[in-house]
Structure formats: structure tokens, C-alpha cells
Amino acid sequence: ELKVEQNPLFLSMQEGKNYTIYCNYSTTSDRLYWYRQDPGKSLESLFVLLSNGAVKQEGRLMASLDTKARLSTLHITAAVHDLSATYFCAALAGNEKLTFGTGTRLTIIP
Amino acid sequence: EPEVTQTPSHQVTQMGQEVILRCVPISNHLYFYWYRQILGQKVEFLVSFYNNEISEKSEIFDDQFSVERPDGSNFTLKIRSTKLEDSAMYFCASGALRWLATGELFFGEGSRLTVL
Numbered sequence: 027e028l029k030v031e032q033n034p035l036f037l038s039m040q041e042g043k044n045y046t047i048y049c050n051y052s053t054t055s056d057r058l059y060w061y062r063q064d065p066g067k068s069l070e071s072l073f074v075l076l077s078n079g080a081v082k083q084e085g086r087l088m089a090s091l092d093t094k095a096r097l098s099t100l101h102i103t104a105a106v107h108d109l110s111a112t113y114f115c116a117a118l119a120g121n122e123k124l125t126f127g128t129g130t131r132l133t134i135i136p
Numbered sequence: 137e138p139e140v141t142q143t144p145s146h147q148v149t150q151m152g153q154e155v156i157l158r159c160v161p162i163s164n165h166l167y168f169y170w171y172r173q174i175l176g177q178k179v180e181f182l183v184s185f186y187n188n189e190i191s192e193k194s195e196i197f198d199d200q201f202s203v204e205r206p207d208g209s210n211f212t213l214k215i216r217s218t219k220l221e222d223s224a225m226y227f228c229a230s231g232a233l234r235w236l237a238t239g240e241l242f243f244g245e246g247s248r249l250t251v252l
Contacts (some may be wrong), residue, residue: 056236057236057239059239059241066248067245067246068227068243068244068245068246069179069227069243071240071241071242071243074238074239074240076239114178114179116179118236118239122167122184122186122191122192122236123169123181123184123192124169124171124181124241125181126171126178126179126180126181127178128178129177129178129179
């Protein structure tokens with residue numbers, strides 16, 4: 027059974043700093059997703075990584091995928107307060123369903 | 137832009153009551169999913185639905201749960217006799233035939249269920 031782990035679970039960082047959230051998954055996965063969730067809200071799709079070595083960037087966020095290491099990272103550059111949210115990664119295995127990670131609650135401190 | 141819509145946005149019910157959560161997937165999508173998220177926890181898979189039948193269900197999706205496409209457009213999740221631990225946010229998601237290749241899965245805004 028596919029398991030997806032994220033770390034850290036909680037992250038408090040100052041504005042302007044850089045940090046990385048890690049997502050490990052236990053078995054071969056065809057796709058890796060990153061979502062953002064604001065409190066009480068739905069899941070906003072950030073990135074879909076479709077192959078080994080894939081890198082995608084949007085603003086201050088950059089996601090990458092290493093399928094051999096079964097690892098994806100979400101890198102935050104020069105954090106701003108608006109990025110405060112919970113970030114989830116999710117992996118897709120051959121059974122056509124997404125398995126979500128535990129989530130990383132990110133708080134950006136001015 | 138097409139979107140997945142869910143109703144109600146919030147429902148409060150007494151334990152033991154039946155609840156139906158409704159989802160209108162994006163037109164022409166063929167894959168449908170229900171996920172739930174207990175407050176502060178991760179998003180958990182409940183059930184997937186394709187070609188008008190359940191393709192996979194999780195251990196959470198026991199006999200108290202059922203899904204239907206009553207009119208070919210709506211996609212409903214029914215909980216027959218709610219328990220306190222069913223309190224959660226329930227998300228519907230839909231994907232087109234090629235969503236597995238494109239990666240595009242669309243989530244609704246969620247229905248918050250509170251069981252008292």
C-alpha cells in the first residue's frame with residue numbers, strides 16, 4: 027500500500043527566508059501533486075509532476091520530483107506572509123487514486 | 137472555468153440521521169472521487185467511481201456509506217446512520233478520461249459535516 031510522508035509537519039519561518047518541504051512515498055508512483063489548503067477551504071492545485079526530474083516553478087514556489095529516491099520537494103524562496111497555509115503532497119499509484127501526505131502547516135512570521 | 141460544485145457547504149445533523157452530500161462534477165468527466173478530511177488531519181480517500189460503478193473503496197467506506205449518480209450528472213455520497221466520528225470535511229473530485237495522463241483532478245469546495 028502506498029504511504030506518503032511529509033516533513034516537517036509544522037514549519038514556522040520568517041519572511042524573506044528560504045525553506046524546503048519534503049515528501050517521501052513508499053512505492054513507485056506515476057505522478058506527484060502539491061496542493062495548498064487555507065483554513066476551512068478546499069484544495070488548490072499547485073503543481074503536478076509527471077516524470078522523474080520534473081521541476082516546476084510558480085512565483086516563490088518550486089517543486090521537483092526524484093522518482094528513484096521516491097522524493098518530492100517544495101521549495102519556498104523569500105517567503106511572504108501570503109504563503110501561510112497547509113501544503114499537501116499526494117502521490118498517484120497505479121490504482122487511479124491519490125494518496126495524500128500528512129500535510130505541512132506553514133506559518134510565515136513577519 | 138468549469139468547476140466542481142458541492143452542496144451543502146455545511147450540514148449539522150444528529151447522530152443516527154441520514155445525510156446526503158451532493159456533488160456536480162465537471163461536465164464530460166468520467167472519474168469521480170470522494171475524500172474526507174477530519175479537522176486538522178490529512179485528506180483520506182473514501183471511494184472512486186468510474187463507468188457508473190465503484191472502482192475502489194477504502195476501509196472507511198463501510199456499509200454505512202453509499203454513492204450514486206442518480207441522474208447522470210450529480211454524484212452523491214450518502215451516510216445512512218451518522219456517527220460522531222463522521223464529522224469531517226468531505227471533498228468531491230472529478231477527472232476527465234485522460235486525467236491520469238494529464239494529472240488534472242479537480243476538487244470541489246467541500247461539504248462540512250458536523251454530527252452532534
